[in-house]
Amino acid sequence: MVFERIRDIISNLLNKDKESITLEASFDSLQVDSLELIQIIIEIEESFNIRIEDEEGLNSVKDVVDYVEKKYLDDEEGNNVRI
């Protein structure tokens, strides 16, 4: 599942409990600064082998999960692959 993988990445990078990283959590509420967001993006890009172009709109965990799901499926030309 995309959410679980992204939650693990964020929890490892920020040294936070997985439970504190909910789908609805905003990066502000998790006290993620701009450089930490870049690190999260680098880790997600490596993990999912995708490129995230426009970080500006990514304000919450859900934003990132939605982005990755869409991007991943787009990259697979709509094939509903299991992630």
Added chain:
Amino acid sequence: MSKAYIAGTGMAVPSRAITNDDLSKIVDTSDEWIRTRTGIKERRISMGENTSDLAYEASKIALEDAGILGSDLDMIIVATITPDCYTPSVSCMLQEKLGAVDASCFDISAACSGFIYGLRVANQFIMSNECKNILVIGAEVLSKFTNWKDRNTCILFGDGAGAVVVKKGEKEGILSVITGASGEKGKYLNCPALPLENPFYKPPTEVLSLVSMDGKEVFKFATGVMVEAIERLLRENNLTIEDIRYIVPHQANLRILNYAANKLKIDVDRFFINLDIYGNTSAASVPMALHELNNKVELKDGDKLILVGFGGGLTWGGALIVWRE
């Protein structure tokens, strides 16, 4: 094939230190914001010292440390993106000041990786037996083209110079130097030169010779190439990170170093860091850090060090060296 080693180091910075509080009076920022985002507390800013002046002061110290005279030099290589003039080169200006009458002189432009590019060139000229003593300098007065209205970049940069003497020797001191570039990413760290303008052509828009940077893309590039360069140097020399006494990185941002250390699974203390007091001095940062390491820590004959840099171009470089007494 001959062998090359680093026989002497030197550095020089302007006397004027500018603190984060000083900058908060120029742009909307704060000491807390700058420290937590970059690790920088202060930087030295020129009060009239130009690139060749700082390079000269650093060179004198390096020559004395190596126990040679300017007249012993076969070559002077200055890595800089902020020369005093388009011509003569900073290296030619140094030649005159140092009395290095027999030296070939040229500058190279590889931004923050420039010193490592210069070290690679010097190593080749000594290995091929064409030179015995080469002065390699990284020198910058970045304050000339810093955009003092851009709070995201003006907090980062400082002025300074670092120099090393690369000498032909009995024992191998420079094990390998690697360099590379990603020209397609050049737009992420940019500073235009003089605008293209003449009596017959006027540019459609005004071009200012000021630095601009896409911090996110540079962060991604920097952490990626740093880790790759270090791992490649270790692999190609059959060494592990445990064999390395210190890594001397380009001093761009503490957060980049923390992240790279995390990726390399090492403590960030394995990096020698002085960006807190000098900021990012581009090509000067690696030789300045090497000089301070040489003075603050007792390096022993045989200690292995990795130098690693990344920056405008975008370029990168890494070197594995063995310290020689």
